Amino acid sequence: MQRKQVGRSGLWVSEICIGCMTFGEPQRGGHPWTLPPDESRPLIAQAVEAGVDFFDTANVYSDGSSEEILGETLWSLVPRDRIVLATKVFGDVDPYHQGLSRRAIMRQIDLSLGRLKTDYVDLYQIHRFDPTTPIEETMQALDDLIRLGKVRYIGASTMSAWQFAKMQAAARTNGWTPFISMQNQISLIYREEDREMIPLCLDQGVGLIPWSPIGRGRLARPAGVATARTQTDAYGQMLFARSEAADAAVIGVVQDVAKEVGRPMAQVALAWVRQKAGVVAPIVGYSRPEQFADILAGLDLVLTEDQIARLEAPYVPRLPVSQ
Structure with a gap:
């Protein structure tokens, strides 16, 4: 497992990041497809044993139970200083506590630390932009x-790139700490970040930690094939409901390239993301040991320029996702 530098910061992480939305109590929050503690722990252990040291969660995943499962599992497997732990702030099950006000941030960090059973978070991320709170207050x-x-x-x-640029400028102008990373959606079926955000991050030395690099599983199987998650994942349905026909064309090329190289489709989709300039560690989720084994087996795959061009050719621009 190689390690990569996050932008121009001094932080180094494993070349893949484990997305922990999959780990959580199914009856808590809005993700009925999540795995309870007894099913999550072996999967977390599998990643640690493979050399992964980067785990990403959020305060709102499964009503905080994702953080709880990580806190109960990780420190029984590995010393705290061997893990780069990332979580997020913005949402709350209670709208009264949502947002990026000073009050909300100070409250949420303590709740997250308690659930994670740690004194500090390595990477604390704002989950979304808050248009109602002054940027200076947040930074x-x-x-x-x-x-x-x-x-x-x-x-x-x-x-939006302009929002991120304003927040970075506010930090630097006032002598506060700027962001070192941008966790944005990047995949073969969502490339809107190529327009402004990725060039901005490359220019400013901000590392990219893409979410949904396999299009929430859509790039791992032929178009139209449904799973339990795709049928119950309301957010995923919102992301791709308007682009099914265009996405199917991209997925078809992923199938073709996968056959050529003799690899699963997910490995091809992930390889494309990993080869993009500025990408540090794509966030990958999995619910079965064999899925993670496939991810590991694909870390040596390097696509040719011709394959990349073919994979990118069918893409049709769509409305950017900002929430």
Whole structure:
């Protein structure tokens, strides 16, 4: 397992990041397809044994139970300082506590630390942009968390490039800590970040940690094949409902290239993301040991320029996702 530098920061992480939305109590939150603790723990252990040291979750995943499962599992497997632990702030099951106000941030970090059973988070990310809170209030609060020792680095997730640029400018102007990473959606069926966000991050030395690099599983199987998750994943349905025909064309090429190289489709889709400039560690999720084994087996796959061009050719632009 290789390790990669996050942008121009001093943080290094494994070349893949485990997305922990899959781990959570099914009856809590809005993801009935998640795995309870007894099914999650062996999968987390599998990743640790393979050399993965980067785990990403969020305070809202399965009503906080994703963080709880990580906190109960990781530290029984490996010392705290061997793991790069990332979580997020913005949402809350109670709308009264949502957003990126100083009050919300200070409350949420303590709740997350309690669930994760740790004194600090390595990478604390704002889950979305908050249009109602002054940017300066948010950036100063995040900087204070670093000064208090509760957070080591800060990152951001899906938003418009101009919003991200304003937040970075506010931090640098006031001597606060800027973001080192951007967790945005990048896949063969969602390439809108190529327009502004990725060039901005490359210019500013911000590392890319893509979410849904396999299109929420759609790039891992022929078009139209449904799974339990795709049938119950309301957010995934929202993301791709309007682009099914265009996506099917891309998925067809992924199938063709996968046959050529003798690899599963998911390995081809992930290889394309990993070869993009600025990408540090794609976030991968899995619910079965064999899925993770396939991910590991594909880390040596390098696509040719011709294969990349063919994979990209059918893409049709769509409305950007900002929430």
